[in-house]
Amino acid sequence: MSESRFEADYWMETAIDPRKAAEFMAGEQSSGTFVAVPGETEELKARSAARVTRLEILDDRVPAPSLPSAGLEVAPGRFLTRALVTLSWPLDTIGPSLPNLIATVAGNLFELKPITGLKLLDIRLPSAFAEAHAGPKFGIEGTRRLTGVERRPLIGTIIKPSVGFDAAETAALVDQLCRAGIDFIKDDELQSDGPGCPFEDRVKAVMRVVEAHADRSGRKVMFAFNLTGDLDQMRRRHDILLAHGATCLMASLNSVGLVGMLELARFAELPIHAHRNGWGALSRHPALGWSYVAWQKIWRLAGVDHMHVNGLRNKFAETDDSVLASARACLTPLFPDKPCTVMPVFSSGQSAAQVPGTWAGLKSTDLIFAAGGGIMAHPHGPAAGVTALHEAWEATLAGVPLADHARAHPNLALALGAAA
Structure with missing residues (x-):
């Protein structure tokens, strides 16, 4: 070329x-x-x-x-x-x-x-x-610096139920997750700025919890608040995040559009967690639309830092091979002197059971492994779900089969049983 x-x-x-x-x-x-x-x-x-x-x-x-x-x-x-x-x-x-x-x-x-x-x-x-184009301001390196996580994936989750909690209930769940050692939490893409859980109230309540845990542990959990809206709304919500010490924002790519994302990236001072909801309409038919390999290049240049790629054995219609190809694409440099690499986000029905396959297919720890139900639905509660995921990744990176590791780790054993 x-x-x-x-x-x-x-x-x-x-x-x-x-x-x-x-x-x-x-x-x-x-x-x-x-x-x-x-x-x-x-x-x-x-x-x-x-x-x-x-x-x-x-x-x-x-x-x-x-x-x-x-x-x-x-x-x-x-x-x-x-x-x-x-x-x-x-x-x-x-x-x-x-x-x-x-x-x-x-x-x-x-x-x-x-x-x-x-x-x-x-x-x-x-x-x-x-x-x-500036490309990602934070990307993989900046995300790791802000979370204090090195040499392993970020263990993440999504607030569940997706909507219905008010600000105080959301903060109470965040408190449980922070105590359990979570690295990353995000709003569900359906949670926005409605009267039932106003954006500013949610930010204030959640960040009080996050800051309190950071004071004790020395490590600040990253929470991606969904600020999707028009440009004025996103700028105002972004400034609220800055004022309260947040370290990440989330925006829905297909909702804000390319120009919206370009403008958001220009003024954003936080990592941009890009959600791809609506992607299936662009890709699901094999004879129509986009390959993710092409699509993600546009958004990386526009300035996002994290991109959703679905997950293995997901709850949607995408094959594992397609998911892994998408994640590899996010980690593949765009230009020799400007890689623009971003953190792939595995989600959608993920649990401890998918950890070995994720590692085997990607052979990189540069990812966010976001399990919603895989953490929230653990038989012993969300904290045990976080522990089980940490244990699954520790075993997998050490080359230990999960079934063997689970014999001495009951939270992992229960998580695998629930996922079976």
Whole structure:
């Protein structure tokens, strides 16, 4: 890839000649339209048009379209084709703009009539994007510094029930978790600033507890408060967090949008815990949407510090291989001189039972292992759930099977029994 161009890879399914389909995509997303226009000269196309730089046929005998397409008829006995396609654009057409990058690589091409399946697999960006965007302010190193956790994963949880607790009830649960040795706690993404648990009341109550435990232990538990809202609301809530000594904020990526996240990252003085709720609408169908490998690059450049990647044997529809690929992507540098790596967050139905597989698949301790029900539903209570997770990670990192370690660690034994 040239420093003057950017690229995107796609999985494509089409009812027409795949070369024509790829050229159609390139034209639609650069200088062309549905008919030839006088101004689109050969000189202009050479300077500004997208190029098809790869076309690899995967299957040319697909019997039926994956997605509906109004007005498109596939004759009986005709087959569709699936292919890998790479498009390349000149940087001069958009500059290093993330919003316009999305409009280019993930715009109208999803709707083109001859394209009966399309997934954006990856993007590759020149160094101009690194120079134009700050990326994470804290990332892995900053998160470890603020929590005081080294050489192991952060053990985390989510306030459960997700909503329904008032500020005092939330703080009481945080007190239990801090006493048990938790590293990280987050609001559920559904907890915001409603009358039942106002944001400022929750921050004041929780941070009194966190600060009291920090005074005794010398280590401050990180709590990610959900400040998702419009820009003025997020700025006001951010300032409340600063005033009360908080060390993390949370925002829902699909709710605040890319520009909202860019602006939040510009003024934020705390790590940004990025929640991906709504991700399934962008990814679940295998023939439509985004790969997480491509999607997470946008948000890392925008300035987030933690990114959710789901978890192994999760409660959702994602496979373990996909989860691990997402986590590895978060830890893979974006540029040689500006890695922009972020802390992957494993969550969604996690417990002590998933710890060995997480370590085996990722081979890194740079992660937050956030178990909601896996801690809250422990038979002996949340404190025992935290202890069990610590014990699971200690055993796994030492190469000791969990079943063996559990013989002398009853909290772990109960956690494994509950997860079975």
